[in-house]
Amino acid sequence: MPYALRLIGVALLASLGWWQWQPETPALATLPAPAKPALVSTAPELPAKPLRLKLRDPACSERCAEFDLEALQFPKSPALTDAFLTVIDAPVGPTAEQRVLAMAKTLMKEAAEFHEPWQQIIRAQQVSGIGHIVVIDIDNYTYTGGAHGTNVVSALNWDTRLQRVLTLKDLLLPAQEAAFWQEAKLAHKRWLAGQPDAKSLADVWPFDKTDVLALLPTGLVLKYQPYALGPYSMGTPELVIPYARLTGIFKPEFLPKP
Numbered sequence: 001m002p003y004a005l006r007l008i009g010v011a012l013l014a015s016l017g018w019w020q021w022q023p024e025t026p027a028l029a030t031l032p033a034p035a036k037p038a039l040v041s042t043a044p045e046l047p048a049k050p051l052r053l054k055l056r057d058p059a060c061s062e063r064c065a066e067f068d069l070e071a072l073q074f075p076k077s078p079a080l081t082d083a084f085l086t087v088i089d090a091p092v093g094p095t096a097e098q099r100v101l102a103m104a105k106t107l108m109k110e111a112a113e114f115h116e117p118w119q120q121i122i123r124a125q126q127v128s129g130i131g132h133i134v135v136i137d138i139d140n141y142t143y144t145g146g147a148h149g150t151n152v153v154s155a156l157n158w159d160t161r162l163q164r165v166l167t168l169k170d171l172l173l174p175a176q177e178a179a180f181w182q183e184a185k186l187a188h189k190r191w192l193a194g195q196p197d198a199k200s201l202a203d204v205w206p207f208d209k210t211d212v213l214a215l216l217p218t219g220l221v222l223k224y225q226p227y228a229l230g231p232y233s234m235g236t237p238e239l240v241i242p243y244a245r246l247t248g249i250f251k252p253e254f255l256p257k258p
Contacts, residue, residue, distance in 0.1 A: 004080065014169060017130075027102050040068050041130070041131055041256065041257055042128035042129065042130060042131070042162075042217060043129055043130075043132050043133055043134045043160050045126060045128075045134070046074055046076070046077060046080070046126060046134050046158070047074065047075065047076050048072040049072065049075060050070075050072060050073075050127060051069070051071045051072055051073040051081075051096055051097070051100065052069060052070050052071070053067065053069045053097075053100050053101060053104055054067065054069070055067040055068075055104045055105075055108055057108075058194055063117040064117055065107070065108055065111035065116070065117050065118050065119065066117075066118075066120075066121070067103075067104035067108060067119075067120050067121075068119075068121045068122070069096045069100055069104070069120075069121075069122040069123075070122070070123050070124070071084065071122060071124035071125075071138075072124065072125065072126055072136075077158070077163065078162060079163065079165075079252070080136070080156065080158050081096055082160075083156055083165050084136060084138065085100070085126060085155060087140075087154045087156065088103070088122055088124075088138070088140055090102070090103045091103060091106075104120075107120050116144070116145055117143075118142075118143060118144050118145075119142070119143040119149065119216065120140070120141070120142050120143075121141045121208060122138070122139070122140050122141070123138070124136055124137065124138040125137055127216065128216075128217060129157060129158075129215045129216060129217075130215050130216070130217055130243075130254075130255075130256040131253070131254070131256060131257060132159060132160045132161050132216045133157050133158065133159060133166070133254070134157075134160060134184055135156065135157055135158070135214045135215060135216060136155065136156040136158065137154055138153065138154040138155065138156070139151055139236075140152045140154070148232065149197070150225075150226060151225075151226060151236055152208075153212060153223045153224075153225060153236045154169075154212055155212050155213065155214040155223060155225075156223075157213070157214065157215050162255055164227075166215075166254075168180070168213065170254075171215075171250050171251060171254045172249065172250060172251070173248070173250065173251055176248070176249045176250075179249050180246070181209060183246065183249065184207070184209070184222060184239065185207050186245075187222065187239040187241045188207040188229070188239055189209050191229075191237065191239050200253050201229070201230055205227075205228070205229050205230050205231075207216065207229075208224075208228055208229065210223060210224050210225075212224070212225075214258070215254065217256070218240060219240040219241055219242045220240070220241040220243065221238050221240055222238065222239040222240075223238050224236060224238070224239075243255050243256050
């Protein structure tokens, strides 16, 4: 089918209500939980329901524009759902489903206007943090032309007691930010030591700060975007700071307890 006709088909399908949720796809909540190291207490899993949407022109057979989201929403913690939707830049709307649908339709409309096979693929899942912290791990891949798309990683550290997302400032003891970043630099050196081209990486991509961190049982994980610490082929690097190194830097309530 000529591309122009496929675009007309997209418009017709939109007007006829083709944009529909697909609840038959298994929810992310059914995925097996990641292994938990021993002797680290973790928060119980938050009640959640699937938030899923996949849009694609059914008349397209190759180089198709696509929107694909697999995530969760949290009926008992609406502020967490809102935080997730804010991270992925979903527009304001009355429900999570409507906000994601509006986001998807905008992408598909713009892809049709530019005659490009744009893509946005979003994955978000709940993973165990430490103590009373639950972590929402988010990967947002977007392709709008060029040699490749870009993954943007995010993490929401949800305090089940305070019922809000934590920032680094919340975690730190007074006047300890400089000490924290010094530990992050040491974690970067440990990471470099495990890379085959450590010297060239250090020369071209020196240590940098990040605002994405996750309080996981394996340690405090610092997540980086592509190109932040290395070439695109390295993906999204992660640095790990053992919690033992954060004693006297983090508030005690945000350090693991056996």
